[in-house]
Amino acid sequence: MSNSALEQHPLLPWLALQHTRGIGPVRAIRLRTQLGEQWYHSLQHARGLSEEQQEQLQTPHTSVLEPLLEWQQQAPNRHILSWDDPAYPELLRAVSAAPLLLFVEGDISMLSRPQIAVVGSRHPSYVGRENTNNLVPPLVEAGAVITSGLAIGIDGLGHRATLNAGGLTLAVLGSGLDRCYPKRHLRLAAEIIENGGALLSECYPWEGPLAHHFPRRNRIISGLSLGVLIVEAAERSGSLITARYAMEQGREVFAIPGARQNPQASGCNRLIQQGAKLVSNANDILEELVAFSVAAIKVRPAATEELLPYPELLDNVGLETTAVDLIASRCQQPVQEVLTRLVELELAGWVESVPGGYVRARRS
Structure with a gap:
């Protein structure tokens, strides 16, 4: 791309905002909203900008733009989205301090x-x-x-x-x-x-x-x-x-x-x-x-997924041998009660008894 084409690229104003001291995403988006689509050419009408900021905003950051465009062209599914791009996600655009630029690879x-x-x-x-x-x-x-x-x-x-x-x-x-x-x-x-x-x-x-x-x-x-x-x-x-x-x-x-x-x-x-x-x-x-979203998300029928039995015990049985008294100590439960439940878990295929204690079974 020629230098003249680079200097007219629509991403340059957003890069200028990214690199201007004292202007974060919130203020940058406010400038865009207040000044309209031609905001970059109307900065002289913006209030509160210092001379240094005005100068930085007018600096063409082609040295950053060029490698970005090269990156984008290296694969067909790479995209660079500015905040005002139609493809920029609306939910994110509505967030305070939304990113000025997004880099995407994929769909x-x-x-x-x-x-x-x-x-x-x-x-x-x-x-x-x-x-x-x-x-x-x-x-x-x-x-x-x-x-x-x-x-x-x-x-x-x-x-x-x-x-x-x-x-x-x-x-x-x-x-x-x-x-x-x-x-x-x-x-x-x-x-x-x-x-x-x-x-x-x-x-x-x-x-x-x-x-x-x-x-x-x-x-x-x-x-x-x-x-x-x-x-x-x-x-x-x-x-x-x-x-x-x-x-x-x-x-x-x-x-x-x-x-x-x-x-x-x-x-x-x-x-x-x-x-x-x-x-x-x-x-x-x-x-x-579904109460507040227009998205096509469907509520499923009543869940039938299997509940984990005694999760506080399972959480303390590792893939390496864990002693029964250690499991009982961690769970703060009587050893005999823990042992009874471990036997139930073993019968259900969740743990295995080994010399020195129990290990978690590789259950599907």
């Missing part, structure tokens, strides 16, 4: 389809993993796109459960799309695209994962979604940041309760105390969403 229509966010601990318990695998398929069957952050733990499990159910999933990254993080999910990211989903980030494609990217990523996850399901979260968890954004954005927040002995459940229990809806099956989520 761009995913951004505007009805989405439910599924997020949680990076170190989920057995029960957390089971809940994810049990709850996601009926959400997919009901017509929802599952959105998450591609992180290890519940995020990755949510994406994988969606793909296994034949559904569509959207991954929002805390890094640029050329710097997939975590690297162990490179294959998962490729599968998401191959199966009709998409990857999304507000970071430039070449940017690596930085700490301050992830809270910003979380506001996109909640902003895209009709509701956010927190599967499992400790008291101090990034998932609770997503829940807070969801509340601020007027989204529904759902949480799965857990045993008080499980530190990974404390964040969810606290959310429920603060007004999040307690979730025991998929219909608990779907019945809330």
